[in-house]
Amino acid sequence: MKNHNHAPSCKQMLGNLSEFIDGDLQAELCSEIEEHLKNCKNCRIVVDTLKKTVELYEKCASEETNLPNDVRERLFKKLALDDLKKHQESS
Amino acid sequence: MNQEKSTVQIDKLKSGDEESFAMLVDETSGKIYRTLLQILGNEQDAEDILQETYLKAYRAIPEFENRSGLYTWLHRIALNEALMQIRIRKPQIVSIDDNEPFSDDLDIEQKDIVDFCCLPEGELLSKESRHFLDQAVQTLPESLRIVFVMRDIEGLSTQETADALQISENNVKIRLMRARMILRKKLSAYFNKFFIEEKEL
Structure with missing residues (x-):
């Protein structure tokens, strides 16, 4: 990490962060990272914001979303369900 | 992706009931389209694969065994179709x-x-x-x-x-x-x- 006091260990740690936040990292490496994080504020921010990044995408993915009307129209036509769709819309 | 809250009746779907299939399409297609857009990167490809996904699902639904849940099953079909498309477009990717x-x-x-x-x-x-x-x-x-x-x-x-x-x-x-x-x-x-x-x- 540039502009950062303990550069070598920061960069070594970053390579394992993805597995660390997933809880998939070996216990020994986890402890090393946790130890490093105690004394390195910048790395704590990187870990927290990496977690947050994944969390934001997961949240967006879990939300319902509607198909654009024109895409829906063509999909039902392709599936030969368009008469049924018109019926559903009018009822 | 882990939500399996479809209100569509699987028995009806498997017997070829079109109304149930239309309901399934309306319940699931928004998220599948969004995923396809993200993976393929353009609207035309996403729409083509969306259509292909539901055509395949409609043909395969009588054999659906409900091991993975409808939602997961549909997403797997969509992902496989999208990957096939990418392999054709850019095999090295x-x-x-x-x-x-x-x-x-x-x-x-x-x-x-x-x-x-x-x-x-x-x-x-x-x-x-x-x-x-x-x-x-x-x-x-x-x-x-x-x-x-x-x-x-x-x-x-x-x-x-x-x-x-x-x-x-x-x-x-x-x-x-x-x-x-x-x-x-x-x-x-x-x-x-x-x-x-x-x-x-």
Whole structure:
């Protein structure tokens, strides 16, 4: 990490962060990272914001979303369900 | 991806009831289209694969065994179709092995240290922020984007992703890490504007 006091260990740690936040990292490496994080504020921010990044995408993915009307129209036509769709819309 | 809350009756679907199938399409197609857009990167391809997905599902539904749940089953069909499309378009993208554990993605400068976790949920997930999140995924190199969508958006395991892409599990992990680090950096730059605005007030 540039502009950062303990550069070598920061960069070594970053390579394992993805597995660390997933809880998939070996216990020994986890402890090393946790130890490093105690004394390195910048790395704590990187870990927290990496977690947050994944969390934001997961949240967006879990939300319902509607198909654009024109895409829906063509999909039902392709599936030969368009008469049924018109019926559903009018009822 | 893990929600299996369809109100569609599977027995009716399996017997070929068109009304039930239309309901299934309406319940599930929005999310599938969004995923296809993210993985394929353009609207025309996403729409073509969406149509292909439901045509395949309609033909295969009598044999559906309900082991994985309807929602998961449909998403798997969509993902397989999307990957087939990518293989045709750019065969080298999916199965190339890029075992490069450290790259520029891991270079973090002081400007990339922005603690945006403390921002309110309303700002993190505003309409504008969501649009940025979508755009940021689109800027990822395709080989990273596919893995990110499969793992973090579709919720597939490392092994499932590796099998589907015919790459090693280690390669999936490396690509996922690079994708996440790039996105984190982009979000840091984006959300930093809220802190700058705050200072200016």
